[in-house]
Amino acid sequence: MTIGPDIKEAIVEVGTKYTILRDSGNITGEYLDYETNAQVTKPFIREFFLESTLCYDSRVVPGDVIQFVTTSEKYIVMNHTPEMFENSIITYATVLYKANVTFDIFRPSEVRDSHTYHVSTIWSLIGSSKAGLLTSPLYGIDLDTDEQLGLIGLQLHELYVPSSYGIKVLDRLRLSNGEYYRVEALKKRRYQDVDVVEVGQDTRATTTSTTTTTSTSTSTSTTTTA
Numbered sequence: 519m520t521i522g523p524d525i526k527e528a529i530v531e532v533g534t535k536y537t538i539l540r541d542s543g544n545i546t547g548e549y550l551d552y553e554t555n556a557q558v559t560k561p562f563i564r565e566f567f568l569e570s571t572l573c574y575d576s577r578v579v580p581g582d583v584i585q586f587v588t589t590s591e592k593y594i595v596m597n598h599t600p601e602m603f604e605n606s607i608i609t610y611a612t613v614l615y616k617a618n619v620t621f622d623i624f625r626p627s628e629v630r631d632s633h634t635y636h637v638s639t640i641w642s643l644i645g646s647s648k649a650g651l652l653t654s655p656l657y658g659i660d661l662d663t664d665e666q667l668g669l670i671g672l673q674l675h676e677l678y679v680p681s682s683y684g685i686k687v688l689d690r691l692r693l694s695n696g697e698y699y700r701v702e703a704l705k706k707r708r709y710q711d712v713d714v715v716e717v718g719q720d721t722r723a724t725t726t727s728t729t730t731t732t733s734t735s736t737s738t739s740t741t742t743t744a
Contacts (some may be wrong), residue, residue, distance in 0.1 A: 522575070522606060522607060522608040523574070526573040526574060529550065529571065529573055529609075530573075532551065533551040534551070534586055535547075535549050535586070535587040536584045536585060537585045538582050538584050539582070539583045539584065539649075540582070545577055548572070548573065548578070549573065550570045550572045550576075550612070551570060551571045552570035552571070553569050553570075554568075555568065555569065566615050566616045566651055566653070567613070567614075567615065567616075568593060568613070569614075570611075571609050572598070573610075574606075574608050574609055578595055580598050580711045581595060581682060581710070582594075583617065583680060591616060593615060594614065594678055595612060595712075596613045596614065596678075596712055597612065597709070598610055598611075598612045599612070615651045615678055616651065617651050618651055618653075619650050619651070619652045619677075619694070621648055621650065621691045621692060621699075622643060622646045622691070622692045623689055623691060624641040624642065624644065624690040624692065625641070625642050625644050625686065625689050626641055626722075628640070639722075644689070645683055645684075648683055650677050650678055650679040653676055653678075654675055655674070655676055674702055674716040674717060675716070676716060676717075677699075678714055678715075679713055680711065680713070681713050682711070686701065691717060698719070699719065699720050700717060700718055700720035700722065701715055702717060702718050704716070
């Protein structure tokens with residue numbers, strides 16, 4: 519007889535209740551136990567990294583976003599490994615990254631006016647109120663002492679998001695605080711079902727018209743900034 523149900527009973531009694539957030543419908547009623555990380559010399563791990571133990575019958579999968587019921591904090595499931603005993607799963611050892619931004623996803627497309635030949639960029643909303651972890655790849659002790667300080671501001675930021683969001687290069691991300699970021703690159707194979715998105719400041723206009731010249735006419739360009 520497996521001991522998974524006994525461990526689950528203990529986790530439910532002393533653990534933290536959470537909700538799995540999915541577009542197909544949220545899943546409620548699950549519990550986990552976690553250990554706070556105290557590595558003061560590693561800011562990223564201290565601030566965002568959480569090791570947790572989930573019940574043997576948890577419906578969590580890598581790439582899920584879960585939300586703690588009591589604190590409303592959201593976490594991305596980065597790793598979800600079954601722990602075995604006597605050939606049965608008794609718990610899952612799960613690594614969570616704490617989300618620190620909420621954002622909307624916009625995708626550009628070009629529309630040409632058949633009369634003026636102006637090409638306008640139209641921004642379509644692809645997803646709203648998405649959760650992610652936005653961080654700089656440079657941290658205190660991780661910074662090379664030979665790094666030129668003038669170049670630090672040129673570094674791209676990294677955004678950890680579920681692959682299910684379907685983010686693409688050149689997408690625009692609008693954070694809840696009003697900041698805009700442009701997707702420069704995607705790293706899809708570093709984690710299972712989690713993408714690492716490289717983003718930089720987005721200075722593109724909200725609507726854009728480009729100039730097109732023909733043998734009979736020349737059109738002017740207009741730009742509306744974001």
